[in-house]
Amino acid sequence: MLKQSGYGIVIVIGLVLAALTVVELFMAINHVGAGLLMLVAALKAILVIYFFMHVSRLWTAEGEH
Amino acid sequence: MAAVTTTAQAAAIHHDTHAGHDNYAAQLRMNRLGLWLFFISEAFLFGGLLSVRFFLWGADTRPELDQTIGLIVTSVLLISSISMRLAETAMERGNRRMFSIFILLTALFGTIFLGGVMVFEWGLFPSIYQGHLTPWDNKYGAVVFAMTGMHALHVISGIVFILIVWNLARKGSFSAERHWGVESCAIYWHYVDVVWIFFYPALYLIGNAVHIAAH
Numbered sequence: 001m002l003k004q005s006g007y008g009i010v011i012v013i014g015l016v017l018a019a020l021t022v023v024e025l026f027m028a029i030n031h032v033g034a035g036l037l038m039l040v041a042a043l044k045a046i047l048v049i050y051f052f053m054h055v056s057r058l059w060t061a062e063g064e065h
Numbered sequence: 066m067a068a069v070t071t072t073a074q075a076a077a078i079h080h081d082t083h084a085g086h087d088n089y090a091a092q093l094r095m096n097r098l099g100l101w102l103f104f105i106s107e108a109f110l111f112g113g114l115l116s117v118r119f120f121l122w123g124a125d126t127r128p129e130l131d132q133t134i135g136l137i138v139t140s141v142l143l144i145s146s147i148s149m150r151l152a153e154t155a156m157e158r159g160n161r162r163m164f165s166i167f168i169l170l171t172a173l174f175g176t177i178f179l180g181g182v183m184v185f186e187w188g189l190f191p192s193i194y195q196g197h198l199t200p201w202d203n204k205y206g207a208v209v210f211a212m213t214g215m216h217a218l219h220v221i222s223g224i225v226f227i228l229i230v231w232n233l234a235r236k237g238s239f240s241a242e243r244h245w246g247v248e249s250c251a252i253y254w255h256y257v258d259v260v261w262i263f264f265y266p267a268l269y270l271i272g273n274a275v276h277i278a279a280h
Contacts, residue, residue, distance in 0.1 A: 006154055014147040021139060021265075025132075028270035034124040037266040044262045052150045052255040054248075058097055 121204040127272040128205035135269035138181040145174030146258040153251040159241035172227045
């Protein structure tokens with residue numbers, strides 16, 4: 001499973017988050033509206049909440065140690 | 066007779082161990098739920114600050130903050146989140162050495178983030194950087210200090226949490242099988258990162274910069 005593959009997926013998600021941060025900056029330079037910027041921020045937050053904060057462990061037995 | 070007793074004792078031990086594992090698993094589920102309920106309550110605090118920002122500044126103005134500093138501190142916090150996740154993965158695999166390295170790196174990145182905000186946004190050390198915002202002069206300074214101040218408070222508590230967990234791990238309190246302390250610390254740190262993910266565009270990117278003269 002993707003989430004269990006260890007260090008590799010952490011780096012991939014990190015790179016995606018970095019890329020989205022750069023996208024945000026370019027969107028701001030091009031005066032894109034606040035709504036779209038907050039949408040990209042929400043996408044970044046979802047990635048962190050799902051892959052780093054293990055939100056799915058709330059309703060599954062995954063990661064029970 | 067002795068053999069029967071030994072078998073019965075073994076079964077009892079197995080039963081106790083199994084029950085112990087069930088208790089731990091149930092406790093772990095409750096711990097996770099409690100931590101997420103805490104995050105939901107915190108979301109009202111940070112959501113309130115975000116609402117204040119849009120109410121007072123609107124969607125078309127923001128203070129003139131240093132974009133380079135904003136990008137650097139945001140990147141540092143993002144890297145700290147990655148190193149924290151790597152620390153947790155190391156603990157899950159029983160690699161204590163890598164765990165110690167990554168969790169201490171996380172604390173270091175958190176400290177750098179905090180230093181960046183204190184020096185370059187708050188202007189606490191004018192000999193290094195002369196800040197142009199104060200919390201009491203106008204709506205821009207007030208909101209910047211309220212948002213970054215409340216976030217910085219959580220970064221500080223996160224760094225303290227990290228150092229406590231690192232010290233406990235050094236003493237052997239966690240294992241690859243049982244490390245709720247590490248998991249909760251990691252989730253808390255990522256939450257601090259999630260808050261900044263929304264604060265960064267709200268403070269630095271949304272709206273046109275309004276120049277505020279230094280006092």
